[in-house]
Amino acid sequence: MTDRVLILGGRGRIGSSVAQDIATHTQAQITITGRSPETGKAMNLPLGEQVQCVILDLAEIDRLRQAIANSDLVIHCAGPFHYRDANVLKICIEQGVNYLDVSDHRSYTSKALNYHEQAAEAGVTAIINTGIFPGISNSMVRQGIEQFDTPEKIHLSYLVSGSGGAGVTVMRTTFLGLQHSFEAWIDGKWHIVKPYSEREVVEFPPPYGRSGVYWFDMPETFTLPYAFPSVKTVITKFGSVPDFYNHMTWITAHVFPKWLMQKRSTIEFLSHVSHFMTDVTNRFSGIGVAVRSEVTGRKNNGESGVYCSSLVHENTAVISGYGTGSIAQFLLEGNLKKPGVSPVEEALPTDLFLQAMQSRGVKITHNWL
Structure with a gap:
């Protein structure tokens, strides 16, 4: 069966870059959400065949829960995360759906880490703070x-x-x-x-x-x-x-x-x-x-x-998409599994990280000082 990926807030520059990376490196069916009818317009994505867009506000809890239940992986890109609660993560744990986000603020990170035990018990891999x-x-x-x-x-x-x-x-x-x-x-x-x-x-x-x-x-x-x-x-x-x-x-x-x-x-x-x-x-x-x-x-x-x-x-924005998209790829392929809520440095092994960067043409230089 085709994997189904839900990208919340996917119309933004970061979200659309994540979608582009996943579309390039997997065969997953991608659903991008936004709050306005403009969702999907002016995005350089193969809309129609592999990527579809829907209007969805995170405040619409019933529709959000249904969208998550119909997905194999949810990627939260709807920032800024200073204002966000961890409701999306909570629903993912309830539905047994793996979760990624591009969160970039310690207040949200702290909220998400509080769900570590629940995610581990549910067998849900939730990796936070992905991107660049x-x-x-x-x-x-x-x-x-x-x-x-x-x-x-x-x-x-x-x-x-x-x-x-x-x-x-x-x-x-x-x-x-x-x-x-x-x-x-x-x-x-x-x-x-x-x-x-x-x-x-x-x-x-x-x-x-x-x-x-x-x-x-x-x-x-x-x-x-x-x-x-x-x-x-x-x-x-x-x-x-x-x-x-x-x-x-x-x-x-x-x-x-x-x-x-x-x-x-x-x-x-x-x-x-x-x-x-x-x-x-x-x-x-x-x-x-x-x-x-x-x-x-x-x-x-x-x-x-x-x-x-x-x-x-x-x-x-593009390399941010590489960071999140590559982890999504590993989760979908079954090459990465770490039940619980983890920052990326705890969840992603170095060998997989280097594989992801090499496959995307990202050169990292190393030297001893």
Whole structure:
């Protein structure tokens, strides 16, 4: 029988990239949902034969439950996840349907992880935080961790050009991430860190080179310390190209009144203005992404070292689709099974990760520092 994949919020740039990857690498029947009649329009997908679109609001619980029951795999792409409950995951567990998402905020990640035992008992594999960052970046860290007997420090840096090829939702996610300070695991203790603080210049692969990155609240900031208990420090930093976007974001995080940044109307205004601006600058900055992972630790012989992994891709949304789509492929093929709710770094073995990247033409460079 043909596998059936349900992609919630599939009309967005990330969701449609996930659908494209699954359509390319599997024979699954894909159903994309959106809230408006425009769902499916202007999407570069083979609509009709392998991909169909339906109108569905996540608030329509009965229709949502029916759609999930008729699926073999559900992929949740309806962000921003700051506002989401874990109802989709809960229904998937009740229906015995495997689950993936592209969630990118610790509040949602925490809610999802609370369902670990229920998912395990139901035999449901639920993998959260897939995509590029979090997602592929976490698997790069896992590969680095495996080079050491005692890993001690993780330093993740992300850089996105212009809009990254993503839509307004990703802009919302960025500004929502500036609202509150957050906890980071530093020197074996949880410390409060201000968003978009402590600028650091990091060497990325060409064409980016030395670029500025700042502290940013990501799910991996707290999932990686639990996945790899010997690690004493986890740093997650993010930056934009052109660099003037970084300075504008810093001002938004540190100068704008907190009460103003916590209003939805402010987030909507900033998101749409920023998306308009990146539509202009995309023409010369591109919409690519760079990820750099450094893992510091000690080998079996007691020698210390730093294992550095990095990648560059010309389209952030497309490679996000690779990250989620490849895991969907492994689940559908029966090559990946891990009942419970797990972040990607705990669920995806390195051999499968490398297989996925190779099959999609993604080159990851490695070197010892």
